[in-house]
Amino acid sequence: MMTTQALRKLDRAGNSQVHKFGGTSLANSSRFLAVASIVQQHGLQPGSDCWVVVSAPGKTTDQLCALLALTGQDESIKQAVAELGGALTELVRQTLTTPWQDEVLTVLTQWLVALPAQIQSGQTADVLALGESLSALLLSRLLRQSGLQADWLDSRKFLTVEGQQIRWDESEQHLLALRTEGIQVVTGFIGRNPAGHSLTLGRNGSDYSATILGRLVQAQQVHIWTDVDAIYSGDPRRLPAARPYHQVSWRQACLLAELGNPVLHARTLAPLYNSQTQLQVRSSFEPARPGCQILPDASCQASFVTDLKQMVLLSVHDLHGFDAHWLAAELQQPVVSLQQSAQGNLWLLPATVADRAVQLLAERQVHAVHDTTPYYAVAWLKPAPVQQETLPADVAACLQQLRPAHSYQSKELAVWLFEQELSAVRFAELHQYCTQPRPEIQLIVAGTGNVGSEFLRLLPGHQQRCQGSHGLQLAALFNSRQMVLKPTTALELPSLVQQAEPLQQHTLLHEIARLPAPKVLIDLTPSQALAEQYPDFIAAGCHIISANKQGVTLPESKYLQIRTLLSEHKLHWLSNTTVGAGLPVQRALQELQSAGDRVRRISGIFSGTLSWLLCQYDGSSAFSDLLLQAKALGYTEPDPREDLSGRDVQRKLLVLARELGCSLDLADITLEPLLPEALAGASWDHFWQQRAEFDALMQQHLAQAAAKKLRYVGELRLTGDGVEASVRLVAVAGSDPLAGIQPCDNVFVIESDWYQELPLVIKGPGAGRTVTAGGVHADLAQLSRQLLLSNVANLPRSS
Secondary structure, eight states, X not given: OOOHHHHHHHHHHSEEEEEEEOTGGGSSHHHHHHHHHHIIIIIOOTTEEEEEEEOOSTTHHHHHHHHHTTTTOHHHHHHHHHHHHHHHHHHHHHHOOTTHHHHHHHHHHHHHHHHHHHHHTTOHHHHHHHHHHHHHHHHHHHHHHTTOOEEEEOGGGTOBEETTEEOHHHHHHHHHHHOOSSEEEEEOSEEEOTTSOEEEOOTTHHHHHHHHHHHHTTOSEEEEEESOSSEESSOTTXXXXXXXXSEEEHHHHHHHHHTTOSSOOHHHHGGGTTSSOEEEEEESSSTTSOOEEEESOTTOOOOEEEEEEEEEEEEEEOOTTOOHHHHHHHHTSOOEEEEEETTEXXXXXXXXXXXXXXXXXXXXXXXXXXXXXXXXXXXXXXOGGGOSSSOOHHHHHHHHHHOOSEEEEOSSEEEEEESSOOXXXXXXXXXXXXXXXXXXXXXXXXXXXXXXXXXXXXXXXXXXXXXXXXXXXXXXXXXXXXXXXXXOSOSOHHHHHTTOEEOOHHHHHHHHHHSOSOEEXXXXXXXXHHHHTHHHHHHTTEEEEEOOHHHHTSOHHHXXXXXXXXXXXXXXXXXXXXXXXXXXXXXHHHHHHHTTOOEEXXXXXXXXXXXXXXXXXXXXXOHHHHHHHHHHTTOSOSSTHHHHTOHHHHHHXXXXXXXXXXXXXXXXXXXXXXXXXXXXXXXXXXXXXXXXHHHHHHHHHHHHHTTSEEXXXXXXXXXXXXXXXXXXXXXXOTTSTTTSOOTTEEEEEEEESSSSSSOEEEEEEOOOHHHHHHHHHHHHHHHHHHHHHHHHHHSOOOO
């Protein structure tokens, strides 16, 4: 054993680190092995003095508490101890090999034999200590098995606690006397009183043990290893949009702990207050991630929302030196100070401990009265830029709808009391308004093909450009087979695919419904089945942006049903890339109509494939040769006859007709396919064998055109008698706007009351992954503007 003087010198001059692992991190054999690996990787740094604090394995403490409830029931105790012993024995056997396994099992057997007598004699702390003791012994021997110098240390041998106070000097002297070479694995949660009897440190006691130890050895760092790698703006299990923070100010951490945050407890922070020790929360499940640092800098931008159920108000007078912090420590429950004045103080605390609180205060001659009305409380811990007593306009507008019964505010904290618990959706919305520096649109992206992957590639740039308006958060990605919920990596498609799970429509819609508004389904698929499911996404609260023509060209009854649902839910549907990809065709029609103009006729070339084919076709080569060349270049559908059918042009014309308010279905649009039906119905091989017939037909069309240009045209005419719509091959003069195009171009000629003699012409690339994905981003930007205008319109007006 090292001398006390040598140890004192080592601990003060070295780089001491404390690593604490909770029950979840030690739930089974594989987790013990993972923790041992973490200790080796993160605890054994050059010049570092390593201390490890452990909780009981998994649910062992709960099982021991259940044992204590069996006092007086000998047979039940015997059976329960046997069951517990069997589980713990199996844990040891799966974790260690001989001789380490034999040593630990021998000690474990001795502890289990002693349990019944300890239970019957009321030695509660000694019973509960078994879990932490086993974890410390087991982990120390696992480290030895790995070739490391390690031993375990029962914290009851050095940690002395009197009431709520640590006897620091006494504890330090005992610790230094016990310290040995190598890694020290210390039991958390337990200590002793001045009489030498075992005691427990209460809720979150192991975290508290770690920071106590950090202060005793003046550690440079204390790492709290848990199951999260950050401190979140809200409970991520209930708030899918909760934001992870990797830096939190010390002041915020203290306030958050006082509100009952499960990651940090108020007592956990107390030993390190005003010390040089760095505190860090890290995930034992993702040890390579940086975790969350608790920093002295008060300028951190973190913001938090938490809710507390079944809370009551406590009016307190003449405190005589006692405060809410003292009461919270006594009760081991959150006590929130809402108001302080010369007339008295108003505190908020759980209804279950209200009577106990009044009793504790009365014992100290402090008069307190609690209101028996239970409230559902929501607390907002504000970020530094919003630390003022007036609420931001969007938060105030949200609260105006929620109507809390009572509101309390300070510069750092706002607390709202409600008579009824908020729904999950309402709570998520309030969380969003409070914690986001700007509103975030939750993106649900359908489609992982060419356009989908390009959309994701462009997304980071769009996120940067829209910093002044809405944020953009990728919330889900799916295709016909797989889905990714709450993506955790960068937006590159390969890394997202690694997180995929089989598509389950019910699960997908359930998770989408839980997302805070605004949220948008971005349909980048060619799927009619998905288009027919739009009502389900609308019911989940989604706006829709579709590059998929199938939705806009559904049978009119279904199309109008979708439009009605969108109107009822006050949601938007943008589909500007369904015709012309990134060309602003529909947007131009929308703006003309909103300005009072009346569109009379639209004609154009709506197919980039047919544009390329007919621009290239001059009779020098067979048309089928050009078709094969276009297929090789990737310009056509897998079966090029789909392009020649004209159905894609027909759908696009229907999209434009409906944009103008026309009551049409596909069957109302006259379609003359470029390919005769006799050649369209058979197999591709049959068509290819008969291609000479098709080539002769195209040669005939070219000869008839003479000096004119062949173009495959969609045309819509709005007359006093109704609507005429057709898709067909025509010959146009060289001066016609449809003639002067480049291969693959789309062109749209719009004639209106204002554009009669000189039509409005929109021309350019009408297909391609980049222009289509860019057009979808343009729709997303337009949606953001519409939402901002809506938010401003809905803000409360001061009288």
